[in-house]
Amino acid sequence: MAGHSKWSNIKRKKTINDAKKSKIFTKLVKELTVAARTGSAEPEFNPRLRLAIQNAKGANMPKDAILRAISKASSHDVAAYHEVTYEGYGPHGVAIMVVCMTDKLIRTVANVRALFAKYGGSLEKNGAITFLFDYKGVFTIASVDIKDYDDFTLGLIDAGAEALENDGACAHVICPVANFGNIQKHLETESIAPTFAGLEYIAHTFVQVNDATLLKLIKLIDGLKDDDDVQKVYHNIDLQPDQEALWG
Known part of the structure; x- marks a missing residue:
C-alpha cells in the first residue's frame, strides 16, 4: 500500500508541554460538549460523541474530565x-x-x-x-x-x-x-x-x-x-x- 509521502510534513508538532496540554484539553472539552449537545449524551447512540471520547482518551484526558464535559452539555448556562x-x-x-x-x-x-x-x-x-x-x-x-x-x-x-x-x-x-x-x-x-x-x-x-x-x-x-x-x-x-x- 503506497505511503502518503507528505503526511509527515503536515503532522509534525512541537513537544507538548503542560501549557500546550492544557490548551489541547480545552479544545477537547469544547468538542465533547458540542457533540453531546447536538446529539444523544449516550455515546452508543451518538457517533460524534463516541469519536470525541475516543480522541480525548487518546490525548490522555482524565476520565472524570471527559464525564464532566459531557454532563456540562445539558446545562442551560453553556454557551452555544x-x-x-x-x-x-x-x-x-x-x-x-x-x-x-x-x-x-x-x-x-x-x-x-x-x-x-x-x-x-x-x-x-x-x-x-x-x-x-x-x-x-x-x-x-x-x-x-x-x-x-x-x-x-x-x-x-x-x-x-x-x-x-x-x-x-x-x-x-x-x-x-x-x-x-x-x-x-x-x-x-x-x-x-x-x-x-x-x-x-x-x-x-x-x-x-x-x-x-x-x-x-x-x-x-x-x-x-x-x-x-x-x-x-x-x-x-x-x-x-x-x-x-x-x-x-
Whole structure:
C-alpha cells in the first residue's frame, strides 16, 4: 500500500508541554460538549460523541474530565458554539486553514484576522484555498498496538483505506470520507483503539519556504493554535529535512 509521502510534513508538532496540554484539553472539552449537545449524551447512540471520547482518551484526558464535559452539555448556562472555518495566506503564499469553535463569531474572526496581519499574512474569503486541500478521514494508531503489520495493512485496504504511513511510533491511515465508518468498524473488530480519528484537511499542493519565512509561519501557526477559539490549523508548508530543528 503506497505511503502518503507528505503526511509527515503536515503532522509534525512541537513537544507538548503542560501549557500546550492544557490548551489541547480545552479544545477537547469544547468538542465533547458540542457533540453531546447536538446529539444523544449516550455515546452508543451518538457517533460524534463516541469519536470525541475516543480522541480525548487518546490525548490522555482524565476520565472524570471527559464525564464532566459531557454532563456540562445539558446545562442551560453553556454557551452555544458555532463551528466555522477561516482561510488565509501566510508569508510566501502558504495556504492556511483555521477551524474554530466559538460562541462569539465577531471576536473570533477579529482575532484570526489580526494574527494573519501581524505575521505578514491575509485572511481570505471562504473557498479561496480549499482547492489546495483534500478532506479525508484520518486514523492514528500506536505501532505497539499492531501485532502483524502485513495483516493490518491488508485489512485496512479491504476496509477502504487509500494510504498508510508508519513513522515508527505510529501508523497514520488515510481514507476517503465515505469509507471512514468502514475503517472505524474494522479497527473496532480488531480491538484496536486509535489515538486519534477524525476528518482532516490534507494539502496536495505544497510550498517550500526559506528559514526566515518559516520562522514567521511558525509564529503565525503557533499564535493561531494558542487562541482558545481555534480547534485546528492546517497548512501546506513543504518542510525540508534541514528545517526540522526550526520547527521544533
